[in-house]
Amino acid sequence: MMIAEAGAFALMLALALSIAQTGLSIAARLRRSTVLAGAGEGAALGAFLGVAVAFAALVTAFVTSDFSVANVAANSHSQKPLLYRIAGAWGSHEGSMLLWCLALTGFGAAAAGLGRSLPRGLRSVTVATQGMLGVVFLAYTVFASNPLMRLAEPPVEGRSLNPLLQDPALALHPPFLYAGYVGMSVVFSFAVAALVEGRVDAAWARWVRPWTLAAWSFLTLGIMLGSFWAYYELGWGGWWFWDPVENASFMPWLVAAALLHSAVVTEKRGALPGWTVFLALAAFTFSMLGAFLVRSGVLTSVHAFAVDPTRGVLLLMILGVTAGAGFALFAWRAPSLPQGGVFAPVSRESALVLNNILLTAATATVLLGTLFPLIREAATGDAISVGPPYFNLTFTPLMAALLILLPAGPLLAWKRGDARGVMQRLWLAALIAFGAGLLTIALVSPRKALGAAGVALGAWLIAGALAEILERVRAFRAPASESWRRLWGLPRGAWGMTLAHLGLGVFVLGAVFETTWKVEAAETLPIGGALDAGAYHVTLDAIEAVEGANYEAERGAVTVTRDGEVICRAAPERRLYTAGGQTTSEVGLCYRGMSHVYVVLGERRDGGPEPVWLVRAYWNPWASLIFIGPAIMALGGFVSLSDRRLRLGVGGRREARA
Amino acid sequence: MRLKLILAALAGVLSIAAASDPAERLADPAQEAQAREIFKDVRCLVCQNESIDDSEAELAKDLRRIVREQVSAGRSEDEIKRFLTDRYGEFVLLTPSFNAWNLALWIGPFLVLAAGVALLMRRLGAKSPEPDLSKEEADRLKRLSDPEQT
Numbered sequence: 001m002m003i004a005e006a007g008a009f010a011l012m013l014a015l016a017l018s019i020a021q022t023g024l025s026i027a028a029r030l031r032r033s034t035v036l037a038g039a040g041e042g043a044a045l046g047a048f049l050g051v052a053v054a055f056a057a058l059v060t061a062f063v064t065s066d067f068s069v070a071n072v073a074a075n076s077h078s079q080k081p082l083l084y085r086i087a088g089a090w091g092s093h094e095g096s097m098l099l100w101c102l103a104l105t106g107f108g109a110a111a112a113g114l115g116r117s118l119p120r121g122l123r124s125v126t127v128a129t130q131g132m133l134g135v136v137f138l139a140y141t142v143f144a145s146n147p148l149m150r151l152a153e154p155p156v157e158g159r160s161l162n163p164l165l166q167d168p169a170l171a172l173h174p175p176f177l178y179a180g181y182v183g184m185s186v187v188f189s190f191a192v193a194a195l196v197e198g199r200v201d202a203a204w205a206r207w208v209r210p211w212t213l214a215a216w217s218f219l220t221l222g223i224m225l226g227s228f229w230a231y232y233e234l235g236w237g238g239w240w241f242w243d244p245v246e247n248a249s250f251m252p253w254l255v256a257a258a259l260l261h262s263a264v265v266t267e268k269r270g271a272l273p274g275w276t277v278f279l280a281l282a283a284f285t286f287s288m289l290g291a292f293l294v295r296s297g298v299l300t301s302v303h304a305f306a307v308d309p310t311r312g313v314l315l316l317m318i319l320g321v322t323a324g325a326g327f328a329l330f331a332w333r334a335p336s337l338p339q340g341g342v343f344a345p346v347s348r349e350s351a352l353v354l355n356n357i358l359l360t361a362a363t364a365t366v367l368l369g370t371l372f373p374l375i376r377e378a379a380t381g382d383a384i385s386v387g388p389p390y391f392n393l394t395f396t397p398l399m400a401a402l403l404i405l406l407p408a409g410p411l412l413a414w415k416r417g418d419a420r421g422v423m424q425r426l427w428l429a430a431l432i433a434f435g436a437g438l439l440t441i442a443l444v445s446p447r448k449a450l451g452a453a454g455v456a457l458g459a460w461l462i463a464g465a466l467a468e469i470l471e472r473v474r475a476f477r478a479p480a481s482e483s484w485r486r487l488w489g490l491p492r493g494a495w496g497m498t499l500a501h502l503g504l505g506v507f508v509l510g511a512v513f514e515t516t517w518k519v520e521a522a523e524t525l526p527i528g529g530a531l532d533a534g535a536y537h538v539t540l541d542a543i544e545a546v547e548g549a550n551y552e553a554e555r556g557a558v559t560v561t562r563d564g565e566v567i568c569r570a571a572p573e574r575r576l577y578t579a580g581g582q583t584t585s586e587v588g589l590c591y592r593g594m595s596h597v598y599v600v601l602g603e604r605r606d607g608g609p610e611p612v613w614l615v616r617a618y619w620n621p622w623a624s625l626i627f628i629g630p631a632i633m634a635l636g637g638f639v640s641l642s643d644r645r646l647r648l649g650v651g652g653r654r655e656a657r658a
Numbered sequence: 659m660r661l662k663l664i665l666a667a668l669a670g671v672l673s674i675a676a677a678s679d680p681a682e683r684l685a686d687p688a689q690e691a692q693a694r695e696i697f698k699d700v701r702c703l704v705c706q707n708e709s710i711d712d713s714e715a716e717l718a719k720d721l722r723r724i725v726r727e728q729v730s731a732g733r734s735e736d737e738i739k740r741f742l743t744d745r746y747g748e749f750v751l752l753t754p755s756f757n758a759w760n761l762a763l764w765i766g767p768f769l770v771l772a773a774g775v776a777l778l779m780r781r782l783g784a785k786s787p788e789p790d791l792s793k794e795e796a797d798r799l800k801r802l803s804d805p806e807q808t
Contacts, residue, residue, distance in 0.1 A: 387709065
């Protein structure tokens with residue numbers, strides 16, 4: 001079997017092609033040669049194919065359980081089901097860096113191939129920059145973190161992968177996350193090219209937006225899948241823990257969200273070019289920061305198990321050099337950028353700037369909360385913790401302010417808005433939000449005012465998004481037939497925005513409701529015993545032993561009733577993975593509309609007259625909305641991406657004509 | 659990527675909101691609720707990033723016992739937290755204290771907000787947009803744009 005060697009060779013080849021891509025594209029720019037530019041773009045495609053072959057080789061090694069490959073031996077096991085053997089290819093540090101390179105060169109090839117309508121200079125510099133990023137990360141992967149190394153003495157069996165990974169959402173979320181993280185690299189390269197060429201205008205902003213949209217949408221899905229996995233796999237019903245790894249993925253998301261909005265201002269009004277370029281550089285910088293934080297082990301000594309300090313230093317150097325060069329270029333060239341059009345205090349521009357200020361402050365919260373323990377330790381030697389309470393006190397109010405202002409933004413006119421007109425269009429939404437809050441107090445609980453305010457905020461966002469669509473089609477003001485016609489004629493970009501804002505409202509509803517009104521119950525139950533979680537009565541009917549593919553389990557048969565009526569039967573499991581000796585829990589989930597009854601089977605306790613099991617049950621009201629909301633947001637991103645006005649060619653041609 | 663951290667956090671032990679274990683519970687529901695509130699702010703020192711409310715580690719169990727004992731002895735939340743920080747340092751609390759050292763942490767984000775707003779104000783004031791219409795001009799514009807008068 002020479003597949004691993006072929007893969008390693010293809011990876012080296014990809015590195016060489018990335019070097020060629022950089023050199024050829026720079027030469028093309030300097031000599032204004034289309035031939036060289038074409039060669040550079042060809043090299044970009046070649047580099048992608050090389051990494052794709054290397055990645056395919058790694059996946060093959062995992063699928064065939066070739067334990068002579070060190071990475072497979074360390075991270076797989078022949079008993080693992082096929083899906084998880086495949087996912088094992090990106091489950092380790094080395095494999096995930098290869099996936100990173102695959103996405104990086106893939107986006108590079110796409111930018112080279114789809115950028116035909118870009119001005120030649122801008123395109124060459126973009127391809128060259130993307131090539132440089134490729135060189136840096138491929139060199140790191142080839143020389144410091146090669147997943148295709150052979151072992152001199154291959155073991156008979158692999159050392160398994162943690163059984164918690166045997167889950168579809170978890171296995172599939174890294175490709176989405178990486179598409180998101182690394183999609184920002186194209187935006188970074190565009191920003192560098194814009195600074196080199198001294199061209200940051202409406203056309204440039206229009207090229208940047210689709211890449212940002214794509215990356216942001218993938219990142220949204222990736223974060224959502226990871227969160228959903230944590231929710232049902234970790235077994236205590238939490239879905240966001242503000243831990244450094246989550247924060248590492250959330251920061252680029254926040255910056256990309258800010259960039260999406262500021263790029264609109266630059267595209268439509270030519271304003272804020274410097275700030276938009278800054279965010280474009282920052283988005284990928286935060287992606288790289290995340291890659292560094294997660295892999296270096298600087299944040300938490302406990303997670304040193306997969307960490308190698310030299311690699312951490314190398315990644316820090318990559319981060320420093322890449323981001324440093326980008327921002328140095330920015331400091332040098334940005335002052336010469338034009339300021340763009342003027343606007344009044346009440347205007348769409350002001351609203352979007354405010355959006356950016358609040359998102360930036362929110363990013364600062366997450367960044368400080370994540371890094372401050374390091375800073376404090378370096379400065380004073382004291383160890384401190386920054387946990388969820390900190391984020392609740394800082395991030396949440398900033399976000400609440402942003403969400404309160406949000407529905408007004410899309411209704412304001414460019415340049416000079418009409419505050420009273422906006423209020424007239426939003427009074428119904430405000431009434432609905434207020435009513436939702438009051439209803440919550442009346443029907444759910446009068447004691448949780450903050451929860452009711454959160455529900456009102458969610459309703460405000462949803463009603464505001466709908467009000468904006470009604471306004472666009474001039475509903476109730478124009479004849480119904482005309483409104484109908486306008487509805488069908490709305491650009492996809494408009495639908496995308498509405499969906500994204502609506503999804504945010506759905507998420508807020510779910511997050512607030514679940515957090516405020518979840519009910520927890522735990523008891524040790526004998527067979528036939530029962531406990532109550534809210535209105536739900538959970539009975540443990542039986543326990544059976546189960547033999548899985550690579551685990552042994554105790555599976556509970558649980559009946560959930562409400563007022564004597566059977567709602568559902570759940571089968572929570574407690575698994576013991578024999579190869580590694582870990583126990584995991586498979587939660588029993590009953591879906592009741594958007595709410596969940598969540599049942600966890602705990603350990604068996606002997607000692608009494610009969611054996612008992614620790615059973616935990618949660619009533620998680622509206623919990624589905626927490627995951628449906630982001631899915632709607634990502635859908636909004638993709639719908640917007642399909643808008644023909646955003647497609648590169650069309651946008652470019654139109655600009656060329658103008 | 660998050661998975662690595664979570665895996666490390668678990669390190670083979672499964673945590674399932676360990677604090678709700680009936681074997682540990684206090685008899686008085688009000689006191690139990692108060693103890694649970696405190697748990698959420700106390701770090702499981704040997705775990706990765708978990709509160710003692712969630713962790714099944716032995717140390718978390720011990721800390722929960724200490725907190726519950728003090729709650730049932732009628733000590734206040736502040737007294738209990740002070741007891742814990744005296745014993746284990748500031749690291750044990752998940753909410754960093756508001757002191758001079760942590761000033762940057764607490765006010766940093768709001769400084770960013772203030773700086774942003776200041777920049778926006780400057781941008782708005784730098785070159786005022788076209789001067790506002792005078793009363794006459796506004797009336798004239800209104801007349802011109804009012805469909806019923808044309």
